[in-house]
Amino acid sequence: MNSSNGAGKITAQRRLKYLTQLEKRGTVRVVDLAQAFNVSEITVRRDLDELAREGLVERFHGGARLVERLGQETLFEDKPRLHAVEKDVIGAVAADFVKDDQTVLLNGGTTSLAILRHLKDRNIRIVTNNAAAPAELGESVAELILLGGQYRNKSRSLYGDLALLALSQVHASLCILGSNGVSARTGLTTSVYAETAINRMMVERCKGDVIVVADGSKIGATSNFAGVPLDQVNVLITDSTADEEELNALRATGLRVIVCQVDGEALPAARPHYE
Amino acid sequence: MNSSNGAGKITAQRRLKYLTQLEKRGTVRVVDLAQAFNVSEITVRRDLDELAREGLVERFHGGARLVERLGQETLFEDKPRLHAVEKDVIGAVAADFVKDDQTVLLNGGTTSLAILRHLKDRNIRIVTNNAAAPAELGESVAELILLGGQYRNKSRSLYGDLALLALSQVHASLCILGSNGVSARTGLTTSVYAETAINRMMVERCKGDVIVVADGSKIGATSNFAGVPLDQVNVLITDSTADEEELNALRATGLRVIVCQVDGEALPAARPHYE
DNA sequence: GCCAAAAACGATCAAATAAATCAATATGAC
DNA sequence: GTCATATTGATTTATTTGATCGTTTTTGGC
Numbered sequence: 162m163n164s165s166n167g168a169g170k171i172t173a174q175r176r177l178k179y180l181t182q183l184e185k186r187g188t189v190r191v192v193d194l195a196q197a198f199n200v201s202e203i204t205v206r207r208d209l210d211e212l213a214r215e216g217l218v219e220r221f222h223g224g225a226r227l228v229e230r231l232g233q234e235t236l237f238e239d240k241p242r243l244h245a246v247e248k249d250v251i252g253a254v255a256a257d258f259v260k261d262d263q264t265v266l267l268n269g270g271t272t273s274l275a276i277l278r279h280l281k282d283r284n285i286r287i288v289t290n291n292a293a294a295p296a297e298l299g300e301s302v303a304e305l306i307l308l309g310g311q312y313r314n315k316s317r318s319l320y321g322d323l324a325l326l327a328l329s330q331v332h333a334s335l336c337i338l339g340s341n342g343v344s345a346r347t348g349l350t351t352s353v354y355a356e357t358a359i360n361r362m363m364v365e366r367c368k369g370d371v372i373v374v375a376d377g378s379k380i381g382a383t384s385n386f387a388g389v390p391l392d393q394v395n396v397l398i399t400d401s402t403a404d405e406e407e408l409n410a411l412r413a414t415g416l417r418v419i420v421c422q423v424d425g426e427a428l429p430a431a432r433p434h435y436e
Numbered sequence: 437m438n439s440s441n442g443a444g445k446i447t448a449q450r451r452l453k454y455l456t457q458l459e460k461r462g463t464v465r466v467v468d469l470a471q472a473f474n475v476s477e478i479t480v481r482r483d484l485d486e487l488a489r490e491g492l493v494e495r496f497h498g499g500a501r502l503v504e505r506l507g508q509e510t511l512f513e514d515k516p517r518l519h520a521v522e523k524d525v526i527g528a529v530a531a532d533f534v535k536d537d538q539t540v541l542l543n544g545g546t547t548s549l550a551i552l553r554h555l556k557d558r559n560i561r562i563v564t565n566n567a568a569a570p571a572e573l574g575e576s577v578a579e580l581i582l583l584g585g586q587y588r589n590k591s592r593s594l595y596g597d598l599a600l601l602a603l604s605q606v607h608a609s610l611c612i613l614g615s616n617g618v619s620a621r622t623g624l625t626t627s628v629y630a631e632t633a634i635n636r637m638m639v640e641r642c643k644g645d646v647i648v649v650a651d652g653s654k655i656g657a658t659s660n661f662a663g664v665p666l667d668q669v670n671v672l673i674t675d676s677t678a679d680e681e682e683l684n685a686l687r688a689t690g691l692r693v694i695v696c697q698v699d700g701e702a703l704p705a706a707r708p709h710y711e
Numbered sequence: 712g713c714c715a716a717a718a719a720c721g722a723t724c725a726a727a728t729a730a731a732t733c734a735a736t737a738t739g740a741c
Numbered sequence: 742g743t744c745a746t747a748t749t750g751a752t753t754t755a756t757t758t759g760a761t762c763g764t765t766t767t768t769g770g771c
Binding site: 210219220221222292293294295296298299300304305306307308309310311312314317319321322323324326327330 | 445446447449450473474475567568569570571573574575579580581582583584585586587589592594596597598599601602605
Binding site: 171172201203204222223 | 748
């Protein structure tokens with residue numbers, strides 16, 4: 162699939178289940194996970210290493226612990242811990258849409274940040290108004306270009322004329338937008354007025370696909386301000402907690418809808434002492 | 437059987453965390469680390485011994501302290517902990533130059549960050565290419581405008597055409613620049629080439645005073661790239677560890693020099709009481 | 712100063728864990 | 742179907758860790 166980072170569906174699923182375990186217990190051990198998921202220990206280790214590379218967990222000898230990101234918890238309007246699992250699987254799928262050597266536009270919000278985690282060390286250019294992006298990307302080799310502008314602390318985003326001016330200099334191959342509300346009736350809606358202009362401009366500066374990412378709780382929701390109309394969007398990536406009826410309505414508009422499974426249907430045969 | 441160091445990933449990472457602790461506190465204790473990292477004390481001891489063997493720390497009975505090498509620092513370009521006391525005092529003085537309702541330009545680097553800390557909750561506008569500024573300013577009410585551009589992780593700064601374009605839209609009342617070297621002979625010099633253009637442009641976009649801040653270790657030093665000539669600078673703020681002879685040479689060029697007193701050797705036990 | 716108790720240390724060893732390599736299997740593109 | 746790639750596991754080898762020893766250093770009383 163992709164050159165550097167192509168986690169298949171089953172693999173991604175299993176890794177997400179590690180996260181739910183971690184959220185419950187704080188730490189996991191390699192041996193336990195191997196037994197619980199009926200895979201070898203080396204596979205678990207590989208999984209945990211990958212999660213560590215994404216900055217979600219911290220390895221220790223024999224297991225891993227959930228990395229606690231303080232600072233960000235209360236700041237964000239949209240709480241990072243909320244729907245963290247859904248956002249991560251959505252982020253993984255969205256990241257697969259980005260091919261090598263492309264320039265991708267990302268807007269603010271925690272879902273976009275989840276995508277960023279899966280874009281680490283890729284040979285791409287990332288353009289974003291997400292002021293948390295530098296810290297998130299860390300020492301990754303991916304090229305990061307930050308739009309300027311006024312800083313809004315609650316959403317950790319940059320907006321205003323300067324941001325739009327910078328955006329006008331950019332030609333992108335792909336645009337991935339997080340949204341506070343996605344509805345067949347009202348299109349994409351946003352909770353911050355200043356973001357609407359950014360989002361619209363991002364779509365405008367993008368030659369290729371426009372992808373919207375939103376966890377299930379946002380499907381059918383309408384936020385405060387009208388953003389991008391649906392006919393300018395090509396793909397919606399969401400998760401299986403989304404309302405099925407609304408998804409059908411969205412599909413009816415011609416939108417390609419990708420639903421990520423977050424709740425385990427394919428449970429491993431042997432699952433002893435968890436839950 | 438690694439290239440130079442037979443330390444696996446997990447061990448190496450834990451040791452790095454010791455270093456960040458050390459940079460924050462100066463010293464660490466074996467028992468504390470053992471508890472913090474959930475490993476046995478003997479493991480911590482082995483780690484510290486290894487760090488000591490690499491010359492990064494100095495062991496003492498029960499713990500270790502950070503050894504500050506004055507020569508070459510390849511790990512971090514500008515170590516935040518190094519001269520932290522001096523930078524803070526300088527930051528406080530520099531912040532006093534900013535009056536209400538002004539727009540102030542700040543460049544990258546840790547000294548600028550120290551100024552930012554003293555500008556919290558002021559009724560001003562801050563324009564900067566320092567990507568660490570948003571996190572530092574937090575919920576402050578001061579208005580923060582970030583220049584866009586390419587992100588450089590080592591210096592946490594933004595640079596390039598986009599940054600310059602954004603800067604060209606700004607009119608500032610004041611400009612405060614951190615610099616890697618300040619010398620009567622070579623003027624202001626910078627360790628990152630891309631920063632020189634930013635610094636020059638900042639001076640250009642500023643109607644009022646141009647203030648240079650640099651801790652004592654940088655006075656008389658010449659870094660890699662020529663930045664702003666001294667005749668475009670009005671004020672230099674430094675500390676009492678600066679070389680007096682060089683300061684006189686700088687005064688001779690017409691520069692107004694402000695020297696902040698830094699009390700005796702900073703002992704780990706007795707913490708200074710600013711703020 | 713001296714001495715004893717407590718804490719920290721170092722060496723050795725065994726068990727657990729991780730890393731590297733290679734081969735088998737599954738997956739998806741064409 | 743073929744092909745390329747991704748995923749996984751078996752095997753072997755190396756690393757990491759903690760327990761248990763005895764030794765050294767520090768601490769606090771005298």
